[in-house]
Amino acid sequence: MSEKKPSGKYTTVSIPRTLYTRIQKLIEGKGFKSVSDYVTYVLREVVAMHESEVQEEPFTKEDLEEIKKRLRALGYI
Amino acid sequence: MVSKPHGGRLVYRVLKDSRRERILDEISELPRVDIDRDTAVDLENIAYGIYSPLTGFMVREDFESVLDLMRLSNDLPWTMPITLDVSKEDAESFEEGDQIAIYSEGTPIATMVVEDIYEYDKKNYARMVFKTEDPNHPGVARVYNKRELLVGGPIELLNHLPNQYERYTLRPIETRVVFRERGWRTIVGFQTRNAPHIGHEYIQKTSLAFVDGLFINPVIGRKKPGDFRDEVILKAYETLIANYYPKKSVVLSIVRYEMKYAGPREAIHHAIMRKNFGCTHFIVGRDHAGVGNYYGPYEAQEIFNEFPDLGITPLFFREFFYCRRCGGIVHEKICPHDENVRLRFSGTMIRRHIMEGKAPPEEVIRPEVAETILSFEKPFVE
Numbered sequence: 001m002s003e004k005k006p007s008g009k010y011t012t013v014s015i016p017r018t019l020y021t022r023i024q025k026l027i028e029g030k031g032f033k034s035v036s037d038y039v040t041y042v043l044r045e046v047v048a049m050h051e052s053e054v055q056e057e058p059f060t061k062e063d064l065e066e067i068k069k070r071l072r073a074l075g076y077i
Numbered sequence: 078m079v080s081k082p083h084g085g086r087l088v089y090r091v092l093k094d095s096r097r098e099r100i101l102d103e104i105s106e107l108p109r110v111d112i113d114r115d116t117a118v119d120l121e122n123i124a125y126g127i128y129s130p131l132t133g134f135m136v137r138e139d140f141e142s143v144l145d146l147m148r149l150s151n152d153l154p155w156t157m158p159i160t161l162d163v164s165k166e167d168a169e170s171f172e173e174g175d176q177i178a179i180y181s182e183g184t185p186i187a188t189m190v191v192e193d194i195y196e197y198d199k200k201n202y203a204r205m206v207f208k209t210e211d212p213n214h215p216g217v218a219r220v221y222n223k224r225e226l227l228v229g230g231p232i233e234l235l236n237h238l239p240n241q242y243e244r245y246t247l248r249p250i251e252t253r254v255v256f257r258e259r260g261w262r263t264i265v266g267f268q269t270r271n272a273p274h275i276g277h278e279y280i281q282k283t284s285l286a287f288v289d290g291l292f293i294n295p296v297i298g299r300k301k302p303g304d305f306r307d308e309v310i311l312k313a314y315e316t317l318i319a320n321y322y323p324k325k326s327v328v329l330s331i332v333r334y335e336m337k338y339a340g341p342r343e344a345i346h347h348a349i350m351r352k353n354f355g356c357t358h359f360i361v362g363r364d365h366a367g368v369g370n371y372y373g374p375y376e377a378q379e380i381f382n383e384f385p386d387l388g389i390t391p392l393f394f395r396e397f398f399y400c401r402r403c404g405g406i407v408h409e410k411i412c413p414h415d416e417n418v419r420l421r422f423s424g425t426m427i428r429r430h431i432m433e434g435k436a437p438p439e440e441v442i443r444p445e446v447a448e449t450i451l452s453f454e455k456p457f458v459e
Contacts, residue, residue, distance in 0.1 A: 009145070042385075044152070044386040045386055048386030048387075059089070063250075067250060067251055067254050068258075070251070071247075071255055074244065076251075076255045076328065076330075077254070077255055077259070
């Protein structure tokens with residue numbers, strides 16, 4: 001899939017008109033300024049959830065042993 | 078499982094062994110930039126991953142995105158600019174793509190690859206971050222004192238800043254190991270700049286009731302006259318933990334950090350720092366990171382609504398106090414009684430007692446903690 005890189009602070013994505021109307025009703029009186037606001041909020045929550053499934057640490061086993069040695073000496077573990 | 082680092086990967090940019098030695102041998106050949114203590118502390122925090130995912134000082138794209146949207150240019154929540162300021166004269170000695178040497182108090186502490194050199198509007202910086210252009214605000218005053226240009230790019234730490242409290246200093250990789258070794262899955266972080274009174278203890282213990290571990294993380298940095306000295310804060314906490322806390326549920330370690338007093342924005346920053354230490358929860362009290370009357374008492378709690386993707390859960394607390402009618406420590410949500418039966422944990426009152434060489438009332442501060450504080454000849458910064 002190739003998409004043009006968006007420029008500027010905001011860009012447009014399309015959602016079905018029916019979903020738009022549904023969200024419009026849903027957010028009435030809930031503090032969201034617009035449908036875009038709500039969609040941004042929800043997407044960020046979902047994206048963060050997927051991203052949190054990946055984790056790397058920049059340390060070797062040897063580094064870890066050194067760290068544990070210091071922590072033992074200081075009485076933390 | 079402890080919290081994932083912000084952005085998914087814990088940053089570690091500390092040079093060791095032969096590479097460090099080689100760079101130190103050649104350091105005098107690099108263009109030199111001297112930085113102040115605040116910036117040096119930020120640099121060290123970047124290197125140890127306390128500011129993950131930052132790998133260096135902000136380039137313009139991130140700086141402007143943080144000011145305008147409270148997010149990095151990759152959309153991650155980030156509310157405080159982390160910048161390196163230089164003078165125009167400094168900037169004449171290097172250009173984008175160059176490696177520079179960064180010095181603090183005459184010692185080379187890091188190198189940086191310059192990715193961006195840019196101008197900025199100090200008033201806009203102040204207004205966006207501190208919600209005021211008032212030079213009497215300590216954070217704004219520091220912005221106005223910065224040099225004319227900002228420089229962004231990745232850093233690598235060569236030398237630590239002198240640390241009087243190394244024994245109490247744990248970096249994120251270390252706290253993560255401690256939390257894992259103790260089998261904690263949920264950890265609440267508590268930031269403090271004070272010796273503990275009973276109000277602090279109740280906030281911490283109320284939080285601890287819902288999680289596996291409590292991470293008490295005093296901020297060591299610049300103090301103003303009348304503040305408790307750092308050593309007093311640490312010893313007071315050690316006494317409190319030894320006498321009143323289940324030791325296996327608490328970790329005490331410091332973080333070196335200079336407060337910016339940006340209220341709500343800084344509360345988010347503090348939460349991100351504790352997320353990087355491995356915390357899953359973070360305590361936000363009344364007027365967190367505030368100063369004077371620049372922010373509303375609970376503005377630093379309200380701002381969290383704007384960050385559904387922060388990745389750390391804030392725990393909001395109102396002010397605790399002792400109620401004579403309830404006969405215990407309560408807060409306004411659970412106590413129906415009048416102000417005249419409430420004893421507030423006033424810093425001024427505690428300070429007055431200590432200055433007179435007397436222990437404050439037991440309803441306010443534990444006697445053992447008071448005794449520890451009083452054992453110091455000069456418990457306050459002069």
